[in-house]
Amino acid sequence: MKRQKRDKLTRAHAKGYQAGISGRSKDICPFQTIETRSQWLGGYREAMEDRQTGMVVR
Template sequence: MKRQKRDKLIRAHSKGYQAGIVGRSKEYCPFQATSARSHWLGGWREAFSDRQLGFSSR
C-alpha cells in the first residue's frame, strides 16, 4: 500500500507550530504563497499561545 503525503497546508501549519514552540520569530516563515504562509502563521500563533500557557518542546 502506498503511503500518502499529507496535504501541503497541513504540513505548513505543523512546521509553523514547531517553529513557534521553540521560540522562533514569525519572520522565519519560509513560505511565499499566501495560503501556505497563512497556515504557517496560524500554527505559529497557536504555538505562541501554548508557550505562554507553559508548554514547551521538551
C-alpha cells in the same frame, strides 16, 4: 505500502507550530503563497499561545 503525502496546508501549519514551540522568529516563514503562509503563521500563533499558557515546557 506507500505513504500518502499530507496536505500542504496541514504541513505548513505543523511546521509553523514547530517553529513557534522552539522559539524561532516568525520572520523565517519559508512559504510565499498567501494560503500556505497564513497556515504557517496560524500554527506559529497557536504555538505561542500554548507556550504562554504553559501547555508546552521547553
